[in-house]
Amino acid sequence: MIDLYSWPTPNGLKISIFLEEAGLEHRIVPVDIGKGAQFDPHFLSFSPNNRIPAILDHAPADGGEPIGVFESGAILVYLAEKTGRFLPAAPRARTEVLQWLFWQVGGLGPMAGQNGHFNIYAPEKVPYAINRYTSETARLYGVLDRRLAGRDYLAGEYSIADMACYPWIVPYENHKMVLADHPNLQAWFDRIAARPAVERAYRDKDARYGRRDAPLTPEEHAMLFGKQP
Numbered sequence: 001m002i003d004l005y006s007w008p009t010p011n012g013l014k015i016s017i018f019l020e021e022a023g024l025e026h027r028i029v030p031v032d033i034g035k036g037a038q039f040d041p042h043f044l045s046f047s048p049n050n051r052i053p054a055i056l057d058h059a060p061a062d063g064g065e066p067i068g069v070f071e072s073g074a075i076l077v078y079l080a081e082k083t084g085r086f087l088p089a090a091p092r093a094r095t096e097v098l099q100w101l102f103w104q105v106g107g108l109g110p111m112a113g114q115n116g117h118f119n120i121y122a123p124e125k126v127p128y129a130i131n132r133y134t135s136e137t138a139r140l141y142g143v144l145d146r147r148l149a150g151r152d153y154l155a156g157e158y159s160i161a162d163m164a165c166y167p168w169i170v171p172y173e174n175h176k177m178v179l180a181d182h183p184n185l186q187a188w189f190d191r192i193a194a195r196p197a198v199e200r201a202y203r204d205k206d207a208r209y210g211r212r213d214a215p216l217t218p219e220e221h222a223m224l225f226g227k228q229p
Contacts, residue, residue, distance in 0.1 A: 002026040002079075005043060006053040007033050008205040010167035011072040011109065015053045016205070017163045018076055020197035022077060022083045030209050034220035046070065057082070073105040076160040086160045093156055099163035100147075100154045103193045104168065108144075111136045112168050115175045121216070121225065137175050144169075145182035170202075 002019060004026055006012035019026045031037045031052050038050045046068025047054035054070040061082065070079045077098075079089035090096045115133040118126055144165065147154060154161045167188055172179050179186045192198055216224070 001058045001171075003029055003032050003056040004053060005029045005047065005055065006209075007031050008156065008209045009033075009052065010112075010170065011051075012053045013167040013170075013201055013205065014072055014164050015055070015075055015079075016201040017166070017198055018079050018086065020084055020200045021163070021177040021195075022079065024079070024083065028208050032210075034216065034223055036223045055079075071105075073101055073164065076101065076164060079159050086158065086163070088157070088159070096155035097159045097161045101164050103143075104161070104164040108140050108165060108168050111140055112171075112175055113228065116171065117225070119176060120174060122219070123221075134176050139176060141169075141172075141177055141182050141185060148184035148188045151184075151188075153188070162188075162192060166198070 004012075004015055004019065006015060006028060007030065016028070018024075031040075031043060035045065036051060038047075042058060043054070044050060046056060047070040050068060051070070053072055053075060054068060054073055055078075057067045057069070057078075060067040067078075069075045071200055077087065111133055114129070115137045118129040118133055122129070142156075148169055152166065153159065166189070169179075169185070179189060
C-alpha cells in the first residue's frame with residue numbers, strides 16, 4: 001500500500017498518474033496546502049521541505065519499516081524502480097528518460113509555476129516578471145515541440161518523463177500559451193490525455209480532494225506563498 005500525501009497541483013497529479021498507470025494499491029491523503037496542512041509534524045517527518053507530494057510506502061522492497069519519499073521527481077524514480085515500469089533499465093534509454101524528467105523538475109515546472117503565480121496569484125501585476133516567465137514558458141514549450149517532432153513520447157516509450165511533463169501543460173491557458181501553435185506538443189498532449197489512467201487521475205481529483213471555486217482568502221494566500229505557521 002502506498003499512501004500519497006498530496007493536493008491536486010501539477011506536481012501532485014503526476015504521482016497520481018503513475019499510481020493509476022501501474023495499478024498500485026494506494027490511498028490518497030489530502031494535504032490542504034491553503035490551510036497549512038503541509039506544516040503538520042507527521043507530514044514534516046517524511047517531507048521536511050513542507051511541500052507536496054510525498055509518499056509512504058508500507059511495503060518496501062526490503063520488507064522493513066515504511067519508506068517516506070518527498071520531491072516528485074524522486075518519487076517517480078522510486079516508484080518506477082519499485083515496479084520495474086516506465087523507466088528503462090538499459091543505460092542509454094534510462095538516461096534519455098532521466099534527462100527529460102530532470103528537465104521538467106528543474107525547468108518546466110519552476111518556470112510555468114512562476115508564470116502562473118505572477119499572472120494569477122500575485123497581489124500586484126509586475127510587468128517585468130510576467131514578461132520574463134511567460135517568455136521562458138514559451139521557450140520551453142518550443143523545446144518540447146521540437147523534441148516531439150516524429151516522436152510519440154519524450155524518450156522513446158511512454159515513461160515517467162511524460163507523466164512529469166503532462167500536468168504542467170494542462171494549465172496552458174493560465175500560462176498564456178496557445179497549444180495549437182505547437183502541433184507536435186498538441187498531438188502528444190492529446191495522446192496522453194486519452195490514456196485511461198490519466199483520465200482516472202483527473203476525473204476523480206475533485207472528489208478526492210474537495211473542490212473550491214471561491215477565491216483564496218488572505219490567510220490561504222499567505223499559507224501558499226511563503227508564510228510559516
